[in-house]
Amino acid sequence: MTEIRYPFLDLATVNAPYLSEIKAALERVADSGRYVGGDEVTRFENNLKNLTGASCAIGVSNGLDALRMILRGYMELGRLHPGDGVIVPSNTYIASVLAITDCGLSPVFVDPSIDSLNLTADGVARALAENNAKALMTVHLYGRVAWDADLKQLAVDNGLIVIEDNAQAIGAVAPVEGMKGGSRVTGALGHAAAFSFYPTKNIGALGDAGAVTTSDSELAAAVRALANYGSDTRYHNIYRGWNCRLDPVQAAVLNVKLPHLSIENGYRRGIAATYDGEIANPLVIKPAFVDSDIMVWHQYVVMTSRRDELQRYLRANGVATDIHYPTPIHRQPCYEAYSGLPLPIADKISREALSLPVSRCTSIDDARAIAHIVNEFHRP
Numbered sequence: 001m002t003e004i005r006y007p008f009l010d011l012a013t014v015n016a017p018y019l020s021e022i023k024a025a026l027e028r029v030a031d032s033g034r035y036v037g038g039d040e041v042t043r044f045e046n047n048l049k050n051l052t053g054a055s056c057a058i059g060v061s062n063g064l065d066a067l068r069m070i071l072r073g074y075m076e077l078g079r080l081h082p083g084d085g086v087i088v089p090s091n092t093y094i095a096s097v098l099a100i101t102d103c104g105l106s107p108v109f110v111d112p113s114i115d116s117l118n119l120t121a122d123g124v125a126r127a128l129a130e131n132n133a134k135a136l137m138t139v140h141l142y143g144r145v146a147w148d149a150d151l152k153q154l155a156v157d158n159g160l161i162v163i164e165d166n167a168q169a170i171g172a173v174a175p176v177e178g179m180k181g182g183s184r185v186t187g188a189l190g191h192a193a194a195f196s197f198y199p200t201k202n203i204g205a206l207g208d209a210g211a212v213t214t215s216d217s218e219l220a221a222a223v224r225a226l227a228n229y230g231s232d233t234r235y236h237n238i239y240r241g242w243n244c245r246l247d248p249v250q251a252a253v254l255n256v257k258l259p260h261l262s263i264e265n266g267y268r269r270g271i272a273a274t275y276d277g278e279i280a281n282p283l284v285i286k287p288a289f290v291d292s293d294i295m296v297w298h299q300y301v302v303m304t305s306r307r308d309e310l311q312r313y314l315r316a317n318g319v320a321t322d323i324h325y326p327t328p329i330h331r332q333p334c335y336e337a338y339s340g341l342p343l344p345i346a347d348k349i350s351r352e353a354l355s356l357p358v359s360r361c362t363s364i365d366d367a368r369a370i371a372h373i374v375n376e377f378h379r380p
Protein backbone atom coordinates (compact mmCIF):
# COMPACT_ATOMS: atom_id res chain seq x y z
CA MET A 1 0.00 0.00 0.00
CA THR A 2 1.25 3.49 -0.80
CA GLU A 3 1.85 5.68 2.19
CA ILE A 4 -0.96 8.13 2.99
CA ARG A 5 0.55 11.47 2.07
CA TYR A 6 -2.70 13.41 2.39
CA PRO A 7 -4.71 12.19 5.41
CA PHE A 8 -8.47 12.73 5.49
CA LEU A 9 -8.53 13.97 9.06
CA ASP A 10 -6.27 13.72 12.07
CA LEU A 11 -7.84 15.10 15.23
CA ALA A 12 -4.58 15.67 17.09
CA THR A 13 -3.47 17.97 14.25
CA VAL A 14 -6.84 19.74 14.32
CA ASN A 15 -6.50 20.46 18.06
CA ALA A 16 -2.77 21.22 18.08
CA PRO A 17 -3.14 25.03 17.81
CA TYR A 18 -5.36 25.02 20.93
CA LEU A 19 -3.69 22.35 23.00
CA SER A 20 -1.96 24.46 25.65
CA GLU A 21 -5.14 26.50 26.20
CA ILE A 22 -7.22 23.31 26.30
CA LYS A 23 -4.92 21.77 28.90
CA ALA A 24 -5.15 24.88 31.06
CA ALA A 25 -8.96 24.76 30.78
CA LEU A 26 -9.02 21.08 31.78
CA GLU A 27 -6.86 21.84 34.78
CA ARG A 28 -9.25 24.65 35.75
CA VAL A 29 -12.17 22.19 35.75
CA ALA A 30 -10.16 19.59 37.67
CA ASP A 31 -9.29 22.17 40.32
CA SER A 32 -12.81 23.64 40.53
CA GLY A 33 -14.54 20.79 42.38
CA ARG A 34 -17.59 21.44 40.16
CA TYR A 35 -18.01 18.50 37.79
CA VAL A 36 -21.62 18.82 36.61
CA GLY A 37 -23.01 22.14 35.36
CA GLY A 38 -21.33 25.27 36.71
CA ASP A 39 -19.52 28.26 35.20
CA GLU A 40 -17.95 26.56 32.19
CA VAL A 41 -21.32 25.30 31.01
CA THR A 42 -22.98 28.69 31.57
CA ARG A 43 -20.15 30.44 29.72
CA PHE A 44 -20.49 28.00 26.85
CA GLU A 45 -24.24 28.62 26.65
CA ASN A 46 -23.66 32.39 26.62
CA ASN A 47 -21.06 31.99 23.88
CA LEU A 48 -23.55 30.07 21.77
CA LYS A 49 -26.28 32.68 22.32
CA ASN A 50 -23.90 35.40 21.20
CA LEU A 51 -22.80 33.41 18.18
CA THR A 52 -26.29 32.57 16.90
CA GLY A 53 -28.48 35.39 18.15
CA ALA A 54 -30.89 32.87 19.72
CA SER A 55 -32.08 33.99 23.14
CA CYS A 56 -31.69 30.56 24.79
CA ALA A 57 -28.94 27.92 24.59
CA ILE A 58 -28.73 24.65 26.48
CA GLY A 59 -25.57 22.55 26.54
CA VAL A 60 -26.39 18.84 26.12
CA SER A 61 -24.66 15.50 25.78
CA ASN A 62 -24.48 15.19 21.97
CA GLY A 63 -26.22 16.10 18.72
CA LEU A 64 -28.59 13.15 18.63
CA ASP A 65 -29.80 13.92 22.16
CA ALA A 66 -30.20 17.59 21.19
CA LEU A 67 -32.57 16.57 18.36
CA ARG A 68 -34.41 14.06 20.58
CA MET A 69 -34.97 16.61 23.31
CA ILE A 70 -36.23 19.27 20.91
CA LEU A 71 -38.81 16.86 19.48
CA ARG A 72 -39.76 15.45 22.87
CA GLY A 73 -39.98 19.00 24.22
CA TYR A 74 -42.52 19.92 21.54
CA MET A 75 -44.48 16.78 22.41
CA GLU A 76 -44.48 17.56 26.13
CA LEU A 77 -45.73 21.06 25.30
CA GLY A 78 -48.54 19.54 23.22
CA ARG A 79 -47.31 21.07 19.97
CA LEU A 80 -46.39 17.73 18.37
CA HIS A 81 -48.25 14.44 18.88
CA PRO A 82 -47.31 10.79 18.47
CA GLY A 83 -47.30 9.82 14.80
CA ASP A 84 -47.02 13.39 13.46
CA GLY A 85 -44.99 13.68 10.28
CA VAL A 86 -41.58 15.37 10.33
CA ILE A 87 -40.08 16.21 6.93
CA VAL A 88 -36.42 15.24 6.74
CA PRO A 89 -33.94 15.02 3.84
CA SER A 90 -33.42 11.45 2.62
CA ASN A 91 -29.63 11.92 2.42
CA THR A 92 -28.94 13.20 5.94
CA TYR A 93 -26.86 11.45 8.57
CA ILE A 94 -29.00 8.77 10.24
CA ALA A 95 -29.07 10.61 13.61
CA SER A 96 -31.63 13.08 12.24
CA VAL A 97 -34.05 10.22 11.63
CA LEU A 98 -33.19 8.27 14.80
CA ALA A 99 -34.38 11.28 16.80
CA ILE A 100 -37.69 11.38 14.94
CA THR A 101 -38.51 7.69 15.32
CA ASP A 102 -37.24 7.55 18.89
CA CYS A 103 -39.92 10.11 19.80
CA GLY A 104 -42.66 8.10 18.10
CA LEU A 105 -42.94 10.63 15.26
CA SER A 106 -43.02 9.70 11.56
CA PRO A 107 -40.16 10.61 9.23
CA VAL A 108 -41.34 12.00 5.87
CA PHE A 109 -38.32 11.47 3.64
CA VAL A 110 -37.76 14.03 0.90
CA ASP A 111 -35.06 13.71 -1.74
CA PRO A 112 -32.74 16.73 -1.93
CA SER A 113 -31.82 18.82 -4.95
CA ILE A 114 -28.99 17.18 -6.88
CA ASP A 115 -27.26 20.59 -7.10
CA SER A 116 -27.20 21.66 -3.45
CA LEU A 117 -27.73 18.18 -1.95
CA ASN A 118 -30.13 20.00 0.39
CA LEU A 119 -33.92 20.20 0.64
CA THR A 120 -35.65 22.71 -1.61
CA ALA A 121 -39.07 24.32 -1.28
CA ASP A 122 -40.29 22.37 -4.34
CA GLY A 123 -39.46 19.02 -2.80
CA VAL A 124 -40.96 19.95 0.54
CA ALA A 125 -44.13 21.30 -1.14
CA ARG A 126 -44.60 18.00 -2.97
CA ALA A 127 -44.24 16.08 0.29
CA LEU A 128 -46.71 18.39 2.03
CA ALA A 129 -49.28 17.71 -0.68
CA GLU A 130 -49.17 14.01 0.18
CA ASN A 131 -48.43 14.04 3.91
CA ASN A 132 -49.88 16.04 6.70
CA ALA A 133 -46.46 16.86 8.16
CA LYS A 134 -46.35 19.13 11.19
CA ALA A 135 -42.62 19.86 11.31
CA LEU A 136 -39.67 20.38 9.01
CA MET A 137 -36.20 19.24 10.02
CA THR A 138 -33.86 21.19 7.81
CA VAL A 139 -30.33 19.77 7.75
CA HIS A 140 -27.45 22.02 6.69
CA LEU A 141 -25.64 19.05 5.21
CA TYR A 142 -21.90 19.26 4.50
CA GLY A 143 -21.99 22.79 5.96
CA ARG A 144 -24.32 24.30 3.33
CA VAL A 145 -27.25 26.35 4.65
CA ALA A 146 -30.57 24.69 3.82
CA TRP A 147 -32.72 27.80 4.23
CA ASP A 148 -34.00 30.37 1.74
CA ALA A 149 -36.97 32.68 1.14
CA ASP A 150 -39.04 29.92 -0.53
CA LEU A 151 -38.53 27.38 2.27
CA LYS A 152 -39.35 30.04 4.84
CA GLN A 153 -42.55 31.04 3.03
CA LEU A 154 -43.63 27.42 2.76
CA ALA A 155 -43.00 26.85 6.48
CA VAL A 156 -44.99 29.99 7.35
CA ASP A 157 -47.88 29.12 5.02
CA ASN A 158 -48.15 25.59 6.42
CA GLY A 159 -47.60 26.46 10.07
CA LEU A 160 -44.64 24.08 10.27
CA ILE A 161 -42.40 23.81 13.30
CA VAL A 162 -38.92 24.26 11.86
CA ILE A 163 -36.05 22.41 13.50
CA GLU A 164 -32.50 22.89 12.27
CA ASP A 165 -30.08 19.99 12.38
CA ASN A 166 -27.04 22.23 12.62
CA ALA A 167 -24.48 19.53 13.41
CA GLN A 168 -22.48 20.38 10.26
CA ALA A 169 -22.90 24.12 9.75
CA ILE A 170 -22.00 26.07 12.87
CA GLY A 171 -21.34 29.70 11.92
CA ALA A 172 -22.92 29.50 8.45
CA VAL A 173 -25.12 32.43 7.41
CA ALA A 174 -28.39 32.12 5.46
CA PRO A 175 -29.42 34.42 2.60
CA VAL A 176 -32.64 35.36 4.46
CA GLU A 177 -33.71 35.78 8.07
CA GLY A 178 -35.13 32.90 10.08
CA MET A 179 -38.71 32.26 11.19
CA LYS A 180 -38.23 34.67 14.07
CA GLY A 181 -36.53 37.42 12.00
CA GLY A 182 -33.27 38.96 13.10
CA SER A 183 -30.24 36.71 12.91
CA ARG A 184 -29.41 34.86 9.70
CA VAL A 185 -26.91 32.57 11.42
CA THR A 186 -27.64 28.83 11.55
CA GLY A 187 -29.07 27.96 14.94
CA ALA A 188 -31.43 30.95 14.78
CA LEU A 189 -33.25 30.17 11.51
CA GLY A 190 -35.96 27.77 12.66
CA HIS A 191 -37.83 27.52 15.96
CA ALA A 192 -35.11 25.37 17.52
CA ALA A 193 -31.74 23.99 16.48
CA ALA A 194 -29.50 21.08 17.42
CA PHE A 195 -25.71 21.34 17.45
CA SER A 196 -23.13 18.57 17.64
CA PHE A 197 -19.57 19.02 18.86
CA TYR A 198 -18.51 15.49 18.02
CA PRO A 199 -14.71 15.63 17.57
CA THR A 200 -14.81 15.66 13.74
CA LYS A 201 -17.27 18.56 13.40
CA ASN A 202 -16.07 22.06 12.47
CA ILE A 203 -15.77 22.78 16.20
CA GLY A 204 -15.21 19.53 18.07
CA ALA A 205 -14.92 18.65 21.75
CA LEU A 206 -12.58 15.99 23.18
CA GLY A 207 -15.49 13.57 23.19
CA ASP A 208 -19.25 13.86 22.75
CA ALA A 209 -21.01 17.17 23.25
CA GLY A 210 -23.99 19.03 21.84
CA ALA A 211 -26.37 21.93 22.32
CA VAL A 212 -29.86 23.22 21.65
CA THR A 213 -30.58 26.82 20.70
CA THR A 214 -34.02 28.42 20.53
CA SER A 215 -35.70 31.74 21.14
CA ASP A 216 -38.76 29.98 22.56
CA SER A 217 -38.34 30.15 26.34
CA GLU A 218 -41.02 27.47 26.93
CA LEU A 219 -39.22 24.99 24.71
CA ALA A 220 -35.89 25.94 26.30
CA ALA A 221 -37.29 25.20 29.77
CA ALA A 222 -38.68 21.86 28.56
CA VAL A 223 -35.34 20.86 26.99
CA ARG A 224 -33.41 21.89 30.09
CA ALA A 225 -35.72 19.82 32.27
CA LEU A 226 -35.67 16.81 29.92
CA ALA A 227 -31.86 16.82 29.97
CA ASN A 228 -31.92 16.73 33.76
CA TYR A 229 -34.21 13.74 34.59
CA GLY A 230 -37.28 15.77 33.62
CA SER A 231 -36.79 17.88 36.71
CA ASP A 232 -37.79 21.58 36.74
CA THR A 233 -36.69 22.24 40.30
CA ARG A 234 -34.66 19.94 42.50
CA TYR A 235 -36.39 16.61 43.23
CA HIS A 236 -39.50 17.73 41.35
CA ASN A 237 -40.00 15.89 38.07
CA ILE A 238 -42.50 17.17 35.51
CA TYR A 239 -41.32 14.83 32.70
CA ARG A 240 -39.97 11.32 32.46
CA GLY A 241 -36.67 12.74 31.32
CA TRP A 242 -33.12 11.68 30.70
CA ASN A 243 -29.62 12.54 31.88
CA CYS A 244 -28.30 14.35 28.79
CA ARG A 245 -26.34 17.24 30.26
CA LEU A 246 -23.22 18.81 28.78
CA ASP A 247 -20.11 17.84 30.72
CA PRO A 248 -18.20 20.87 32.06
CA VAL A 249 -14.94 19.31 30.83
CA GLN A 250 -16.26 19.45 27.27
CA ALA A 251 -17.76 22.91 27.85
CA ALA A 252 -14.31 24.15 28.91
CA VAL A 253 -12.73 22.74 25.73
CA LEU A 254 -15.45 24.32 23.59
CA ASN A 255 -15.00 27.69 25.33
CA VAL A 256 -11.39 27.61 24.11
CA LYS A 257 -12.29 26.68 20.54
CA LEU A 258 -15.53 28.59 19.85
CA PRO A 259 -13.89 32.04 19.66
CA HIS A 260 -11.81 30.70 16.73
CA LEU A 261 -14.82 29.50 14.73
CA SER A 262 -14.51 32.04 11.93
CA ILE A 263 -10.80 31.22 11.52
CA GLU A 264 -11.61 27.49 11.35
CA ASN A 265 -14.44 28.00 8.87
CA GLY A 266 -12.30 30.42 6.84
CA TYR A 267 -9.56 27.81 6.63
CA ARG A 268 -12.03 25.30 5.19
CA ARG A 269 -13.31 27.93 2.77
CA GLY A 270 -9.76 28.47 1.49
CA ILE A 271 -9.31 24.77 0.75
CA ALA A 272 -12.72 24.56 -0.94
CA ALA A 273 -11.86 27.59 -3.09
CA THR A 274 -8.59 25.92 -4.10
CA TYR A 275 -10.36 22.69 -5.09
CA ASP A 276 -12.98 24.69 -6.95
CA GLY A 277 -10.35 26.64 -8.87
CA GLU A 278 -8.05 23.70 -9.62
CA ILE A 279 -10.20 20.59 -10.13
CA ALA A 280 -11.08 20.22 -13.81
CA ASN A 281 -12.00 16.69 -14.80
CA PRO A 282 -15.11 15.95 -16.85
CA LEU A 283 -15.60 12.74 -14.86
CA VAL A 284 -15.82 14.60 -11.55
CA ILE A 285 -18.65 16.97 -10.60
CA LYS A 286 -17.62 19.58 -8.05
CA PRO A 287 -20.01 20.88 -5.38
CA ALA A 288 -21.79 24.13 -6.27
CA PHE A 289 -19.32 26.74 -5.04
CA VAL A 290 -20.24 29.89 -3.19
CA ASP A 291 -17.56 32.10 -1.75
CA SER A 292 -19.62 33.22 1.21
CA ASP A 293 -20.71 32.22 4.68
CA ILE A 294 -23.62 30.25 3.20
CA MET A 295 -21.18 27.36 3.20
CA VAL A 296 -18.77 26.36 5.98
CA TRP A 297 -17.53 23.24 4.15
CA HIS A 298 -17.91 20.58 6.79
CA GLN A 299 -17.29 18.27 3.84
CA TYR A 300 -16.12 18.91 0.25
CA VAL A 301 -18.14 16.33 -1.67
CA VAL A 302 -17.56 15.57 -5.35
CA MET A 303 -19.81 13.28 -7.38
CA THR A 304 -18.76 10.77 -10.01
CA SER A 305 -20.37 7.70 -11.53
CA ARG A 306 -16.99 5.99 -11.03
CA ARG A 307 -16.76 6.75 -7.33
CA ASP A 308 -15.25 3.50 -6.06
CA GLU A 309 -12.65 3.58 -8.85
CA LEU A 310 -11.78 7.21 -8.05
CA GLN A 311 -11.48 6.40 -4.36
CA ARG A 312 -9.09 3.50 -5.06
CA TYR A 313 -7.08 5.63 -7.50
CA LEU A 314 -6.72 8.45 -4.96
CA ARG A 315 -5.73 6.00 -2.24
CA ALA A 316 -3.09 4.53 -4.55
CA ASN A 317 -1.77 8.06 -5.00
CA GLY A 318 -1.59 8.78 -1.28
CA VAL A 319 -4.90 10.64 -0.86
CA ALA A 320 -7.31 9.45 1.84
CA THR A 321 -11.01 10.13 1.22
CA ASP A 322 -14.29 9.24 2.90
CA ILE A 323 -17.91 8.64 1.89
CA HIS A 324 -20.83 10.54 3.45
CA TYR A 325 -22.78 8.29 3.45
CA PRO A 326 -22.34 4.88 1.80
CA THR A 327 -25.80 3.50 2.73
CA PRO A 328 -28.92 5.66 2.54
CA ILE A 329 -31.13 5.61 5.62
CA HIS A 330 -34.02 3.84 3.88
CA ARG A 331 -31.59 1.02 2.99
CA GLN A 332 -30.39 0.48 6.56
CA PRO A 333 -31.53 -2.75 8.23
CA CYS A 334 -33.17 -0.84 11.09
CA TYR A 335 -35.31 1.16 8.63
CA GLU A 336 -36.35 -1.71 6.40
CA ALA A 337 -39.92 -0.46 6.70
CA TYR A 338 -38.95 2.44 4.41
CA SER A 339 -36.93 0.41 1.88
CA GLY A 340 -39.69 0.58 -0.73
CA LEU A 341 -39.75 4.37 -0.88
CA PRO A 342 -38.63 5.83 -4.20
CA LEU A 343 -35.70 8.04 -3.19
CA PRO A 344 -33.51 8.00 -6.30
CA ILE A 345 -31.35 10.99 -5.33
CA ALA A 346 -30.47 9.54 -1.94
CA ASP A 347 -29.52 6.29 -3.71
CA LYS A 348 -27.44 8.17 -6.30
CA ILE A 349 -25.57 10.18 -3.66
CA SER A 350 -24.71 7.02 -1.74
CA ARG A 351 -23.22 5.54 -4.93
CA GLU A 352 -21.49 8.63 -6.32
CA ALA A 353 -20.43 10.94 -3.49
CA LEU A 354 -16.80 11.15 -2.39
CA SER A 355 -15.48 13.51 0.29
CA LEU A 356 -12.03 15.03 -0.26
CA PRO A 357 -9.91 16.16 2.72
CA VAL A 358 -10.98 19.60 3.95
CA SER A 359 -9.57 20.27 7.40
CA ARG A 360 -6.56 21.78 9.13
CA CYS A 361 -4.65 18.63 8.15
CA THR A 362 -4.73 19.84 4.54
CA SER A 363 -2.69 22.89 3.49
CA ILE A 364 -3.54 24.98 0.43
CA ASP A 365 -0.52 23.41 -1.31
CA ASP A 366 -1.88 19.95 -0.39
CA ALA A 367 -5.28 20.91 -1.81
CA ARG A 368 -3.61 22.01 -5.04
CA ALA A 369 -1.68 18.74 -5.23
CA ILE A 370 -4.83 16.68 -4.52
CA ALA A 371 -6.70 18.61 -7.22
CA HIS A 372 -3.97 17.79 -9.74
CA ILE A 373 -4.12 14.11 -8.80
CA VAL A 374 -7.92 14.20 -9.28
CA ASN A 375 -7.38 15.83 -12.68
CA GLU A 376 -5.15 12.95 -13.79
CA PHE A 377 -7.86 10.38 -13.04
CA HIS A 378 -8.33 8.43 -16.25
CA ARG A 379 -6.21 10.58 -18.44
CA PRO A 380 -3.60 8.81 -20.49
Ligand SMILES: *Cc1c(COP(=O)(O)O)cnc(C)c1O
Pocket residue numbers: 062063064065092093095096139165167168195196197198208209210
Ligand atom coordinates in the same frame (compact mmCIF):
# COMPACT_ATOMS: atom_id res chain seq x y z
C1 LIG B 1 -22.98 14.39 13.67
C2 LIG B 1 -24.39 14.57 13.27
C3 LIG B 1 -25.46 14.34 14.14
C4 LIG B 1 -25.30 13.68 15.48
O1 LIG B 1 -24.46 14.35 16.35
P1 LIG B 1 -23.74 13.49 17.52
O2 LIG B 1 -23.14 14.54 18.39
O3 LIG B 1 -22.71 12.66 16.85
O4 LIG B 1 -24.79 12.70 18.21
C5 LIG B 1 -26.74 14.63 13.72
N1 LIG B 1 -26.97 15.10 12.48
C6 LIG B 1 -25.99 15.31 11.61
C7 LIG B 1 -26.32 15.87 10.26
C8 LIG B 1 -24.66 15.04 11.95
O5 LIG B 1 -23.69 15.26 11.06
